[in-house]
Amino acid sequence: MSDLAKVIRHSARGMITLRGDLTSSPLKKAVKAATGYTVPKAGHIAGDDTKGVIWMSPDELLVMVPYGEVEATLAALDKTLLGKHYLAVDVSDARAVFTVEGAQAHEVLARVCPVDLHADSFAVGAFRRTRMAQVAAAIWRHEAGFDVICFRSVGDYAEGLLRNAAAAAPTGALG
Amino acid sequence: MLILECPYCGVHAEETELSPGGEAHLKRFGPGSSEDEFEGYLFVRENPKGVHFERWRHAYGCGKWFHAARCTTTLEVFGTYPAQTTEPPKDIKDKISAKRPGWRWRDFA
Numbered sequence: 001m002s003d004l005a006k007v008i009r010h011s012a013r014g015m016i017t018l019r020g021d022l023t024s025s026p027l028k029k030a031v032k033a034a035t036g037y038t039v040p041k042a043g044h045i046a047g048d049d050t051k052g053v054i055w056m057s058p059d060e061l062l063v064m065v066p067y068g069e070v071e072a073t074l075a076a077l078d079k080t081l082l083g084k085h086y087l088a089v090d091v092s093d094a095r096a097v098f099t100v101e102g103a104q105a106h107e108v109l110a111r112v113c114p115v116d117l118h119a120d121s122f123a124v125g126a127f128r129r130t131r132m133a134q135v136a137a138a139i140w141r142h143e144a145g146f147d148v149i150c151f152r153s154v155g156d157y158a159e160g161l162l163r164n165a166a167a168a169a170p171t172g173a174l175g
Numbered sequence: 176m177l178i179l180e181c182p183y184c185g186v187h188a189e190e191t192e193l194s195p196g197g198e199a200h201l202k203r204f205g206p207g208s209s210e211d212e213f214e215g216y217l218f219v220r221e222n223p224k225g226v227h228f229e230r231w232r233h234a235y236g237c238g239k240w241f242h243a244a245r246c247t248t249t250l251e252v253f254g255t256y257p258a259q260t261t262e263p264p265k266d267i268k269d270k271i272s273a274k275r276p277g278w279r280w281r282d283f284a
Binding site: 058114 | 184185186
């Protein structure tokens with residue numbers, strides 16, 4: 001039997017945690033300069049995995065750039081935000097990244113996350129931090145399916161979890 | 176299952192995504208307070224059948240602390256509100272009064 005969805009584990013992506021006052025104009029400008037996107041509203045991602053910005057909490061963003069550009073982006077952020085109250089730190093190597101793609105990808109994630117993943121409540125561009133079985137994870141929906149990030153220390157666990165969930169037979173409960 | 180809306184990120188988080196933080200609106204009594212006050216702060220808690228105010232943390236989400244007003248008998252949630260307050264906001268109190276007339280919880284009513 002074929003799997004419900006395809007689970008792909010990616011090599012490290014460039015990720016920068018940026019904390020500060022998300023409404024301040026220097027921070028907005030810095031994010032725009034680094035990614036080309038404006039700060040998204042709560043629970044959303046702007047851009048995509050190669051270059052984008054994610055709303056993580058009321059005072060935290062995750063800036064995504066190509067892995068090789070992290071250092072330059074950090075330097076640019078530090079320059080723009082000098083003297084402001086902020087934190088920008090490279091977390092690229094602290095994360096494991098997966099893509100779950102296919103028409104049934106939502107069912108795979110629904111098995112391990114307590115989240116309503118119906119397209120009406122979790123549309124393309126929606127982002128959410130949640131619990132994936134026993135570990136913290138963050139997911140967002142894109143055209144092909146979902147991207148999942150979690151701590152690399154639990155990356156093997158998360159990979160097994162997703163592959164196992166994808167291998168089980170469909171229940172049809174989600175339509 | 177208990178589902179609370181995080182007032183910071185708007186997510187409807189299910190109980191397992193949250194960490195319970197015990198009773199809300201405790202007033203801290205530290206050095207210089209009387210023994211009775213300190214004992215009350217440390218140990219004396221409400222255990223009501225009905226309206227209750229609690230602290231919760233959106234642990235698997237944005238990580239922020241917030242308050243929830245709910246009923247311990249029916250598990251009905253009256254509302255959630257940010258933690259930067261020393262008493263429940265008026266709209267939450269009004270909502271409780273509409274559903275549980277005459278309710279009382281510590282000094283709030």
